[in-house]
Amino acid sequence: MTTVLKIGGSLITDKSDSHTIDERMLDRVAAAIAGADPDAIVLVHGGGSFGHPVAAAHGITDRDIVCDPRAINAVVAAMTTLHETVLEVLTDAGVPAVSVPPRAIYRKRTDGTLEGSTETIAEILAAGFIPVLHGDVVVHDAAGFSVASGDGIALHLAGALEADRIGLCTGVAGVLDRDGKVIDRIERFGEVADAIDDPEGTDVTGGMARKVQTLLEMSTPATIFGIEQLDTFLAGNRPGTTVSRA
Amino acid sequence: MTTVLKIGGSLITDKSDSHTIDERMLDRVAAAIAGADPDAIVLVHGGGSFGHPVAAAHGITDRDIVCDPRAINAVVAAMTTLHETVLEVLTDAGVPAVSVPPRAIYRKRTDGTLEGSTETIAEILAAGFIPVLHGDVVVHDAAGFSVASGDGIALHLAGALEADRIGLCTGVAGVLDRDGKVIDRIERFGEVADAIDDPEGTDVTGGMARKVQTLLEMSTPATIFGIEQLDTFLAGNRPGTTVSRA
Numbered sequence: 309m310t311t312v313l314k315i316g317g318s319l320i321t322d323k324s325d326s327h328t329i330d331e332r333m334l335d336r337v338a339a340a341i342a343g344a345d346p347d348a349i350v351l352v353h354g355g356g357s358f359g360h361p362v363a364a365a366h367g368i369t370d371r372d373i374v375c376d377p378r379a380i381n382a383v384v385a386a387m388t389t390l391h392e393t394v395l396e397v398l399t400d401a402g403v404p405a406v407s408v409p410p411r412a413i414y415r416k417r418t419d420g421t422l423e424g425s426t427e428t429i430a431e432i433l434a435a436g437f438i439p440v441l442h443g444d445v446v447v448h449d450a451a452g453f454s455v456a457s458g459d460g461i462a463l464h465l466a467g468a469l470e471a472d473r474i475g476l477c478t479g480v481a482g483v484l485d486r487d488g489k490v491i492d493r494i495e496r497f498g499e500v501a502d503a504i505d506d507p508e509g510t511d512v513t514g515g516m517a518r519k520v521q522t523l524l525e526m527s528t529p530a531t532i533f534g535i536e537q538l539d540t541f542l543a544g545n546r547p548g549t550t551v552s553r554a
Numbered sequence: 555m556t557t558v559l560k561i562g563g564s565l566i567t568d569k570s571d572s573h574t575i576d577e578r579m580l581d582r583v584a585a586a587i588a589g590a591d592p593d594a595i596v597l598v599h600g601g602g603s604f605g606h607p608v609a610a611a612h613g614i615t616d617r618d619i620v621c622d623p624r625a626i627n628a629v630v631a632a633m634t635t636l637h638e639t640v641l642e643v644l645t646d647a648g649v650p651a652v653s654v655p656p657r658a659i660y661r662k663r664t665d666g667t668l669e670g671s672t673e674t675i676a677e678i679l680a681a682g683f684i685p686v687l688h689g690d691v692v693v694h695d696a697a698g699f700s701v702a703s704g705d706g707i708a709l710h711l712a713g714a715l716e717a718d719r720i721g722l723c724t725g726v727a728g729v730l731d732r733d734g735k736v737i738d739r740i741e742r743f744g745e746v747a748d749a750i751d752d753p754e755g756t757d758v759t760g761g762m763a764r765k766v767q768t769l770l771e772m773s774t775p776a777t778i779f780g781i782e783q784l785d786t787f788l789a790g791n792r793p794g795t796t797v798s799r800a
Contacts, residue, residue, distance in 0.1 A: 377650045377683065381641050384653050388634060395627050404623040406699070407630050412658035415677050425671035431661050434696040437623065450680040453652070 309544070310348050310433070310471040312528075313341075314462035316478040317354025317443065319535060321390065326361045329393055336535055337477070338401035344542035346404050346438050350429065350465055354458035355443040358390035359383060363455055368445060370420070370460070373452035380453045383445050384411070391442045404437045410444040410461050411453075418449055422456055426468040433469070441465070459519055466528040474530045475541045476519065481534035482548030483516055495554045497521050523551040555790070556594050556679070556717040558774075559587075560708035562724040563600025563689065565781060567636065572607045575639055582781055583723070584647035590788035592650050592684050596675065596711055600704035601689040604636035605629060609701055614691060616666070616706070619698035626699045629691050630657070637688045644686065652683045656690040656707050657699075664695055668702055672714040679715070687711070705765055712774040720776045721787045722765065727780035728794030729762055741800045743767050769797040 315337055322328040341349065355363070363369070366379035374380060391407060398405035414424040432439045443458035459476070466474040482490035485503040494500050497520060504517050516532075523530040533541055533548025540547045561583055568574040587595065601609070609615070612625035620626060637653060644651035660670040678685045689704035705722070712720040728736035731749040740746050743766060750763050762778075769776040779787055779794025786793045 375650075375682075377645045377652065380652055381645050384641075385638060388638065392631060392634065395630075399623045399627050404621075406623065406626055406657070406693075407655075408658045409653075409655040410658065411652070411674075412654045412656070413674060415674050424674060428657075428659060428661050428670060428693060431696045432693045435693055435698060436621075437693075447652075447674060447678045447681055447683075450677045452681060 309473070310350070310469055311542075312350045312352065312462050312466045312469070312471045312474045314458055314474070314476045315351065315353045316476065317356025317359065317458065318479045319356075319477060320353065320394070321356030321358060323357045326357050327386070327389070328357055329390065333535060334394065334397050335401070337538065338397045338403060340538040340542055341398065341438070342401040342403050343539065347433070347436055349438050350433060350469065350471070351405070351438055351440045352458045352462040352465065353391070353394055353440070353442050355387055356390065358386045359443050362386040368453070368455055370455040370457055373448045373454050375452040380445050387442055387444060391440070394442075395440060398438075398440065405440045406432055406437045408432065408439045408441050410441050410456055411446050414444075414446040414456055414461070414464075416446050416448045416454055416456060420460070422446070422460055422464045424464075426465060429465070430469060459522065463522060463526055466526060471528055474526070474528050476530065476532045477538050477541070478532060478534060481536065482532050483520060483551075491549050494520055494524070494549060494551045497524055520551055524553055527553070555719070556596070556715055557788075558596045558598065558708050558712045558715070558717045558720045560704055560720070560722045561597065561599045562722065563602025563605065563704065564725045565602075565723060566599065566640070567602030567604060569603045572603050573632070573635070574603055575636065579781060580640065580643050581647070583784065584643045584649060586784040586788055587644065587684070588647040588649050589785065593679070593682055595684050596679060596715065596717070597651070597684055597686045598704045598708040598711065599637070599640055599686070599688050601633055602636065604632045605689050608632040614699070614701055616701040616703055619694045619700050621698040626691050633688055633690060637686070641686060644684075650683045651686045652678055654678065654685045654687050656687050656702055657692050660692040660702050660707070660710075662692050662694045662700055662702060666706070668692070668706055668710045670710075672711060675711070676715060705768065709768060709772055712772065717774055720772070720774050722776065722778045723784050723787070724778060724780060727782065728778050729766060729797075737795050740766055740770070740795060740797045743770055766797055770799055773799070
């Protein structure tokens with residue numbers, strides 16, 4: 309069973325403070341992954357307080373194309389700093405993690421679609437390693453660079469690698485309704501559009517409502533859950549909210 | 555005209571001292587590239603005193619396959635440190651450089667061949683940027699990781715991107731004979747095998763003799779030259795030693 313696991317940037321960083329890692333949380337993530345079957349996991353982490361503030365400061369979003377090399381490299385540098393720490397904590401925990409920077413793979417189209425060959429990722433996986441990707445800047449329609457979100461990359465990978473499931477480990481226990489209760493299952497966006505609680509933040513790549521909408525376009529079933537449920541998810545279960553077209 | 559330019563790791567680092575950048579030399583490289591037509595250059599830099607000592611310490615060569623994630627990540631971290639400085643110096647000099655880590659692209663076969671899609675690199679180039687790659691560790695026959703040298707990557711790119719020429723900017727002015735004189739042109743290895751001066755070093759990916767042998771397997775003409783000739787090369791000339799099958 310191949311699992312694509314996205315670890316939210318807001319989970320492993322302190323989003324209220326720029327360039328700050330939540331070490332305790334990152335350790336928990338690493339311990340959970342270390343206890344799972346590594347042959348079958350592709351990991352993607354978001355930008356949290358590293359990627360997002362830098363991208364926002366330079367006007368780089370997942371829609372706006374930027375051509376200033378210094379802006380592009382500032383986002384790359386911020387993401388690389390976070391990414392290297394993630395790799396270090398994972399390998400220290402015994403996880404066979406290998407860094408795979410997405411900007412070397414992906415091209416983005418005007419409709420937001422990502423294109424790119426995942427053959428190398430499949431071979432890294434076949435060799436028994438856990439490929440670790442991250443939200444990144446990627447070339448956009450041969451015109452400049454824009455953001456490829458960790459969510460977008462995770463979704464592309466799930467399709468390209470024909471993953472059995474995709475898990476989004478976030479800062480909350482699932483998709484919450486306005487009473488703060490986890491919605492168990494979502495099959496159509498219309499049925500929850502009004503109910504989803506979606507606080508605004510500095511996340512340049514969109515919040516929970518957008519996540520749900522995009523997940524409903526996938527054929528791979530998705531599970532949204534919090535850190536408390538990561539072990540449960542990695543054991544093969546579906547905690548939190550399952551998002552799956554009927 | 556598409557040019558693949560490999561900058562030797564020994565040129566931009568102090569190989570006698572671990573993890574030391576030759577800033578003066580890196581500034582010269584950046585200034586030369588800033589003065590050239592950026593639309594047509596793909597840059598690859600070697601590992602120098604960053605990649606090679608770390609790879610050697612962990613028993614990672616371009617032949618030996620390593621499966622220890624900490625060893626793999628130690629090489630990645632060392633190369634990334636050098637790579638980030640190269641990107642910073644290039645962008646500060648006005649070069650539209652964008653980082654493209656090779657391990658996300660390449661797979662290596664037992665015969666040393668690299669496989670991987672260069673479509674994203676071609677699109678970055680088409681957008682007017684200079685993709686910058688580096689010697690890296692890559693997945694090897696779905697069994698582990700081994701070194702993909704900067705030379706090997708530059709040669710693959712020259713073929714895949716149908717480059718018009720490949721330039722290797724090294725610590726010396728060209729391929730030297732035993733009297734220290736630059737050999738002007740090499741068409742067959744046999745004619746220079748005994749004459750090439752090839753001092754040993756800590757370079758895990760081979761010295762000058764091997765460089766020449768590999769270049770002779772290419773259909774793209776190659777030029778080996780020193781930093782003094784970089785402007786001349788970028789202006790379209792062939793300083794130093796030209797290696798080209800008759």
